[in-house]
Amino acid sequence: MYIFGAGGHGKAIIDLVVSDSEFDVDGLFDDNENGKIMGIPVGNINDHQFSKNQDFHIAIGNNQTRKDLSETFKVNYPKLIHPSSTISKYSSIGEGTVVMPQCSIKAMTAIGRHCIVNAGAIIGHDVTIGDFVHVAPNSAVAGFVNIQEGAHIGIGASVIQGVTIGKWSIIGAGAVVIRDVPEYSVVVGNPGKVIKSVMHHNTTP
């Protein structure tokens, strides 16, 4: 498999792919890095001959960048699921999504494309998660929650049952979300409150 992104998240993905998946890393691409990362040479995306049936993973934490790359490079994006995670057989996970170690995804939950379910995240039953969402490590999402496209659920945050989180919103580290969150909002604290708006293209938390 080829990997886009040799930054922090890229390193975690290399580790997952090499240590705990059916794939090997055949190539690594990053515009901002060169040399070798974890013994793998970093190449330039523009030098690669793409074919539709090659397997890729977009290993970049920025939700908008994952969206942009997935729309530019129409290749095969298998999902990656760490074997230590517990995934209900009554759930669904979209292409290009990664489930990192020790997550739990419960029944009737649907997760979109190119999402990151990061280490230790708990996602309850009947949850809907749109494309390009990042659920950061150790966060907890209760039942019947709806997380719309491109949202970021911060590290250690909790979201109570039935809440909707609008598209491209950012939930701060450790926040407790007890009310619906409008789209493009930044929420922090317990109880979570909107402190500002975020631009669509500016989603790095």
Ligand SMILES: CC(=O)SCCNC(=O)CCNC(=O)[C@H](O)C(C)(C)COP(=O)(O)OP(=O)(O)OC[C@H]1O[C@@H](n2cnc3c(N)ncnc32)[C@H](O)[C@@H]1OP(=O)(O)O
């Ligand atoms: C494996 C990995 O590494 S995955 C990555 C995991 N990381 C995350 O999930 C990070 C989530 N990001 C955050 O929590 C960030 O602090 C954000 C996005 C909420 C805010 O970041 P910024 O837009 O840079 O805001 P800034 O740092 O200027 O803070 C604005 C105000 O909110 C407060 N604030 C920021 N974050 C939080 C938080 N998590 N909880 C409570 N208050 C917060 C600040 O103290 C500041 O308050 P003040 O105006 O009274 O001084």
